[in-house]
Amino acid sequence: MSFDLVLFGGTGDLAWRKLMPALFQAFRHGTLPPDGRIIGIARDDLSDAQYRELIRSRFHDVELAKRPSPEEFDRFAELLHFLRLDLSHPEDFRRLADTLRERHADTVVMYLATAPDLFLRVVEQLAGAGLNTPNTRIVLEKPLGHDLASNRQINDAVRAVLSERQIFRIDHYLGKPAVQNLFAMRFGNALFEPVWRREHISNIQITIAEDLGAEKRGAFYDKTGALRDMVQNHALQLLCALAMEPPINAHADAIRDEKLKVLRSLSPWTPVSLDQHVVRGQYTAGMVHGHPARAYREEPGVSPESNTETFVALRTDIQNWRWAGVPFYIRTGKRLASREAQIVVNFRETPHAIFHAPPGSCNRLVINLQPRDGLQLHLLALGQENRRNGQVLTPVHLDLDFDKRFGSERVGAYERLLLDVIAGRLNLFVRSDEQEAAWRWVEPIMEHWANDERGPRPYAAGTWGPSASSAMIARDGFCWPEEC
Incomplete structure (x- = not known):
């Protein structure tokens, strides 16, 4: 060809x-x-x-x-x-x-x-x-537009000269090997499907953290911010992959139909939830990996009075039978403590404990996207017998490192996506109605911030963001992985 x-x-x-x-x-x-x-x-x-x-x-x-x-x-x-x-x-x-x-x-x-x-x-x-x-x-x-109206304008213009099957809206996170294995894990194995629901999962956390700042992209980033740059696309696409129903087949539209259902099932925002369940922050000067880092407002191309957010944490719910009552948490930011992207699926505790276990311990599945690429399944196993407490459970984990397992066979995100474009495969690309649903959901957050004179909460570079992020998840009785 x-x-x-x-x-x-x-x-x-x-x-x-x-x-x-x-x-x-x-x-x-x-x-x-x-x-x-x-x-x-x-x-x-x-x-x-x-x-x-x-x-x-x-x-x-x-x-x-x-x-x-x-x-x-x-x-x-x-x-x-x-x-x-x-x-x-x-x-x-x-x-x-x-x-x-x-x-x-x-x-x-x-x-x-x-x-x-x-x-x-x-x-x-x-x-x-x-x-x-x-x-x-x-x-x-991406980003395809800066709000719903501009997104529609671009999509309408492109669809006026090309058909939908000729349009490839790229989100490189969908090309990551670990995300591909998320689909394979869910829909290629019978092990997880029976427990992939509200009866067995207590909460799901998505973290996309960067230790770098705005760097040379300051002028672009100051007009965009973390919500548009990461949440509206990457994070919501990961949420869809986690929460979607099994598609009827592996064809592009069957997959994208199920992702669209998830986006349409996200809880709508209210004034109360916008105040309690959304946190925005902006990094100040600090230390990252032992080196001094300047504040966001001191970055080249950034306004000294900028209120652009470099951190977002939020809580949402999916209003359907599978996920009712299970909170989904998303956080992303720049100049955080480390560079990592991971999904943590926390399972509920056993209904009746017959062994002693460390407080707060539970089963969880960790899906690592970067810099490592793999899966960790955290379990409880019987450790040494304690004379005072009897049989005591100890946390252990099974670790599958995809890079070590598959080595040079691994295909990078952009490599996979470029080959898919040339071959005409649309499975890993975003349809216009998906994008519109995502913009429709984040727009109330943007409007709320536009009218909020408080601005973003400051956090020191090299930390995990504003303390309000920890307080938000703690109100539900949970914690971020590094705090548990």
Whole structure:
């Protein structure tokens, strides 16, 4: 199968940090279709040779195991081409059309690795140049809009020139191997389904923590914040994967229908729940891993008076028979104590205790997404007999490390998703009605904050966020993993 992958923003941060390394890994693994062409698009005035050298130099920042040898890169570079293009010039898009017609590839992928406010302009210019053919696919990066209205505007514009099956709204968390194994664990095994419900689960916690700050993305992040950047997409997609009903098959729409049902079942916000069940924070100066870290308002590109949140913690419920009464907790933030993403499923205690056990101990399933990738099942086993208390249970755990188990067979998130786009597989991409349901649910939070003069709660860099986050979960009698 022949393909052309046209990468708008071909010299940008996302291209060289994520997309080019992922495409190279697919090339190295032999999974990238051999008859392919990757065309970088930007306003820079570069030849093909100069573009290839630019990409070569960027691989010095990639982890050692994923760097190409000089010979490997030379072979990969044969796929790389460059076209100078100004998004406001229709004649440049006509030149792109001429370039693509040179060989009539089976599939043409338009990857918009640009600022979201440029999506509409690119889509209109593509249609004007006749590049919205049946073999065209378009990839849209998040955040898709900044609220429900802007999201609808973008989706309407794209659907006006392309069909839904040609639109790939990417959320790279859905491509992570651990998330794929979450689906496999739930729907490929009979072990968990009988206990995956309110009768056996007390609460579920989703944490996406970063130890980095805004870094060089300050200008972008200050307009976005943690709610738009992480909760509306990544965190809610993880919640859907955890809570959805088994789909009737593994087809894309069957999976996305079930995720949509979860989003529509989330408890609507009220003034009381917005005050009690949502916490926003912003990091101040502190110490991260023993090194001083500046405050968010001191980051380049950030307003000194910014009220943009760098931390969000919230509690929600799913109003259906499976999950009624089970709280779901989400927290995400920058400049936290460590970089980790994990899901913790806490099971209820046994109905009648016949052994002595440490206070608060219970079974739990921990799904690690980063930096480790694997599962831990925490159980209670019989330890040494205590003369005073008799038989005493001791916490133990079973640990499955996917990286160790599968080694080099592991496929990274962007690698998997890019290959799926080329192959036309939509299972791991988000449908427009999913996005709208997610925006509809977070909008009351955004509106509440816009009218709240208190602003975000401060927390020192290198901690786990504002103390109000711990107080929120403690009111239900639970605690975050590092506090239990």
